[in-house]
Amino acid sequence: MIQYLPYQRKRRTQDFRFTTNRPWTQEFKRENEGLPRSEVFIEPIKDWSIFRGDRVEILVGRDKGKHGIVSQIFEERNWVIVNGMNWYYRRIGESDDYPGTIIRQELPLLVTTEVSLVDPSDNKITKVVWRYTEDGEKVRVSSRTGRIIPVPAAANETYDYKVKSAYLEGDKDTKSDVVEKVTFQPELKTFDMDVMKSMGIEEDRTPKKSYWY
Amino acid sequence: MSLQRMMCVFSSRTSNLLLTTVPFRTIATTSTRMGKKNFRSIFIGNKRGSRIYKETRIKDPDYISDIPVYTDVKPIGYRYGKEYRVIPEMIPDIIVPDLTDCPLKPYVSYRANVAVQEEFTAKTLFSFVYEEKIKKDFANQKLDASSLPLEPSDAESLSSETAYLEARKTGSDIFSERIPRHWECLELKSDK
Numbered sequence: 007m008i009q010y011l012p013y014q015r016k017r018r019t020q021d022f023r024f025t026t027n028r029p030w031t032q033e034f035k036r037e038n039e040g041l042p043r044s045e046v047f048i049e050p051i052k053d054w055s056i057f058r059g060d061r062v063e064i065l066v067g068r069d070k071g072k073h074g075i076v077s078q079i080f081e082e083r084n085w086v087i088v089n090g091m092n093w094y095y096r097r098i099g100e101s102d103d104y105p106g107t108i109i110r111q112e113l114p115l116l117v118t119t120e121v122s123l124v125d126p127s128d129n130k131i132t133k134v135v136w137r138y139t140e141d142g143e144k145v146r147v148s149s150r151t152g153r154i155i156p157v158p159a160a161a162n163e164t165y166d167y168k169v170k171s172a173y174l175e176g177d178k179d180t181k182s183d184v185v186e187k188v189t190f191q192p193e194l195k196t197f198d199m200d201v202m203k204s205m206g207i208e209e210d211r212t213p214k215k216s217y218w219y
Numbered sequence: 220m221s222l223q224r225m226m227c228v229f230s231s232r233t234s235n236l237l238l239t240t241v242p243f244r245t246i247a248t249t250s251t252r253m254g255k256k257n258f259r260s261i262f263i264g265n266k267r268g269s270r271i272y273k274e275t276r277i278k279d280p281d282y283i284s285d286i287p288v289y290t291d292v293k294p295i296g297y298r299y300g301k302e303y304r305v306i307p308e309m310i311p312d313i314i315v316p317d318l319t320d321c322p323l324k325p326y327v328s329y330r331a332n333v334a335v336q337e338e339f340t341a342k343t344l345f346s347f348v349y350e351e352k353i354k355k356d357f358a359n360q361k362l363d364a365s366s367l368p369l370e371p372s373d374a375e376s377l378s379s380e381t382a383y384l385e386a387r388k389t390g391s392d393i394f395s396e397r398i399p400r401h402w403e404c405l406e407l408k409s410d411k
Contacts, residue, residue, distance in 0.1 A: 166329060167329060170329050170330060171330060173328065173329040173330050175328045175330065176326075177324075178324050178325050179324055179326045179327065179328040180322065180323050180324040180325075180326065180327050180328060180331075181322065181328060181331075182328045182330040182331035182332070184322045184323065185327055185328065185331035185333065186331055186332060186334075192339070192343070192344050192347040192348070193348075194344070194348050194374055194377070196386050196389070198386075198389035198391045199385065199386065199388075199389055201389075202389055209388040209389070209390070211388070212384050212387075212388065213384070213387040213388065213390075
C-alpha cells in the first residue's frame with residue numbers, strides 16, 4: 007500500500023544537542039537543523055549546588071587554581087560559565103574586506119569535575135551538602151569546615167527584577183496589597199443566590215415541585 | 220458510460236501499481252450539476268483558523284456563501300426534523316460588569332506574598348456559620364437534651380425543604396426539563 011503521508015518521527019530530547027545558545031534562539035535552531043548528532047551523556051546530579059554569583063575555583067585548564075564568579079548555568083549539560091575564565095579568542099563580524107573584531111568568549115566548565123565551590127571561611131575548595139537549619143531553612147554546608155555557604159542573591163535574579171521587593175509594578179499588575187487582602191466572606195448561599203444578592207434581585211415566587219421520571 | 224471513462228477503468232486494472240489518477244469527464248443525466256464543482260480552484264476552509272482569519276475570509280470577494288464560516292459552534296436551539304428551532308434562552312447573554320476603577324488586573328505583581336490557604340470545604344462553611352453560636356449556647360446551657368438549640372438563629376432554624384426552595388428561587392435553569400433530541404420530536408407520518 008502506498009503511504010501518502012511522509013514518515014514523521016517525533017523529535018525526542020536526544021535529537022537535540024543542548025549548547026550555550028538557549029533553545030529559543032536562532033543559533034540553536036541552526037545548530038540542530040541537520041541530522042541529529044550523537045547523544046551526549048550527562049551525569050545526573052541529585053542536588054544542584056552551584057548558582058549564579060557563586061565563587062568557584064577552576065580545577066582544570068589554563069586557569070587552574072583561579073577563583074571566579076559564576077555568570078551562567080546550563081543544567082541540561084551540567085555546565086557553568088565562570089566570568090573571565092577559561093576563555094578563547096574568536097572573531098565576530100568577519101567579512102570579505104573586514105577582518106572582524108576579536109573578542110574573548112568563555113567556555114563552559116563541567117560542574118562535576120572541572121569546578122568546585124569555595125569555602126568563604128578559608129578560601130579553599132570544598133564539597134557541599136544540603137542540610138536543614140533549626141529554622142527549617144535548606145542551606146548548603148561545607149563538608150570540610152561546616153560553614154554555611156549562602157545561596158547568592160544573583161541566583162534569584164530574573165529578567166523582571168533583581169530583587170522581588172524592587173520589582174516595579176506595571177499597569178496590568180494587580181498591586182501586592184490588593185492581592186494579599188482577604189475579602190472572601192463565606193455565606194450559606196449557592197453561587198446563584200450570591201449573584202442575586204449582589205445584584206439586588208429579590209424573588210418572592212416559589213417554584214413548583216418538579217419530578218423526574 | 221463514456222468511452223473515456225471505460226478506458227480509464229481498464230488502464231487502472233492493468234496498472235494497479237502505478238495508481239495514477241486519470242481525470243475524466245462524465246455526462247450528468249440529471250438537469251442539476253449534482254453539486255459537481257471544480258474544487259481544485261476553490262479554496263474551502265474548515266472550522267479551523269483564528270477569528271480574524273475567518274472575518275477576512277467573509278469579506279473576501281471569492282467567498283462562497285454556501286460554505287459557511289463558523290466562529291461560534293455552540294448551539295442556540297435544536298433541530299426539529301429539517302428545521303432548526305432557536306431557543307432564546309440558549310443564546311448566550313454575556314454580562315460584563317463595569318471594570319472602571321477595578322483594583323484587580325490581569326497579572327499579579329511579583330512582590331505579592333501569595334499565601335497557601337487551606338481548602339474551603341463544607342466543614343469550614345459549617346464552622347463559619349454555626350460554630351460560634353453553638354459554642355456560646357453550650358457555655359450558657361441554652362442547648363436542650365438532644366443538643367438542639369433552645370433559641371435558634373436564622374441559619375439554625377432553616378429546614379432542608381426551605382433551603383431547597385430558596386436555592387430553586389434563583390430561576391437557574393440547571394433544574395429545568397431537558398431539551399428534546401431530534402428523534403424525540405419527529406412524528407410518524409405514516410398515512411398522511
